[in-house]
Amino acid sequence: MRIFGREPIVVLNTLAAVLGLVVSLGVTSLTAEQAGATVAVVSAVLGGIAAAMTRPVAPQAFTAIVAAGATAVAAYGYEVSQETVGAINTLVLAVLTLLTRVQVTPSSPTAPTRPTGV
Template identity: 60%
Template structure:
């Protein structure tokens, strides 16, 4: 199964990183803690989607847990801005997506694209 001619795990991680950056840079009225909470939820939801369409599930689940954890640590463990939370999360997602991609395969590799 491919999405836009690419592996779904990479597409989902890219969309998740983009949404995380959008939340971090797009809303001036959010505090760093609020942005981190939203980014953590985005990371967890998109990791669950990746885990649902890839096998084995463990690498995808770990990726989401790590990304959400880093986002929360950046906001609640350190005194950083919401832009830094988004940037850190985007980098973490990019690195973990590249690591995860080599360890997972689509759950139904014979399924046609678009199904």
């Protein structure tokens, strides 16, 4: 399965990184805490979908957990700006996607089997 000619995992992680970029540019009227929560939740959801679509699941699940966790810590653990929250999310997603991509492959749906003797 391909989305825009690319593997779904790459598209999902790019979408999460773009969301982080939008937040870091201050395009939204969200506060830093709201932006951090939104980015963390979306990163976690998209990461969960991506993990379900890859084998083995562990590298992609790790990427999603670290990206969402780093964003949440940036938003709630430290007094940082909305721009910093988005930048941290974008950086973590980009680095982890590049590091874990070689360790995962898209899972393919099981091909239907033909009955024997046909």
